[in-house]
Amino acid sequence: MKYLQGAALAAGILGSATAFGQTAGNGAAAPSTQPPTSSAAGISRLSGSDQDFVNNAAVGGLFEVEAGKVAEKKASNPQVRKFAARMVHDHSEADNKLKQVVSAEGGTVPNELDQDHQQELKQITSQQGPDFDRNYMQMMVKDHDTDAQAFGKAEQTLQDPHLKQFAAQTLKVIEQHDKLAHQITDKMAAK
16 A cells, blocks of 8 residues: 555455555545545445545555556566565455445545556666566565554544455455565565
8 A cells, every 4th residue: 555555455455555555655544624425326425534544545456456567577586576466466356345345335446546656656667677676575565564554553443344344354465465575575685
């Protein structure tokens, strides 16, 4: 997610911060001074801090999907490719679930990467072979460590009950991703 940088996945997200897209920040959502977001359905019923969580989770999840697609093609290690495919699947499901929850509350969900995540994706795309595998997995460890903390905090502090449920469900998936990312990284380091 950086919230998922580098967002998983309630119905299946993601995380970054980076499960929240995990690499474009410190993982903590800054309090919003903006009024609730309006949408085509009307005025959002999400608080500013809840909308901040949504923004970070969505961008982080998008990053996980895009980075996963790159890793599916570029990874030389079969475990890394399998992990990447799971990131694409789980974060896509979580992103869809987040959109449903937010839409029901009249809120909006970002649908493109922010500048930090675009830059990180560009950087990882330029790498090859074992260097790519190592750097991608290190990014996934960092992102999921950060996302697990961010989603754990969000589970306690979000105001919207449906968004809080999403965070709790997604946290379980993020923790699975985090454990798997650590295992793969440890195996690669032992070789």
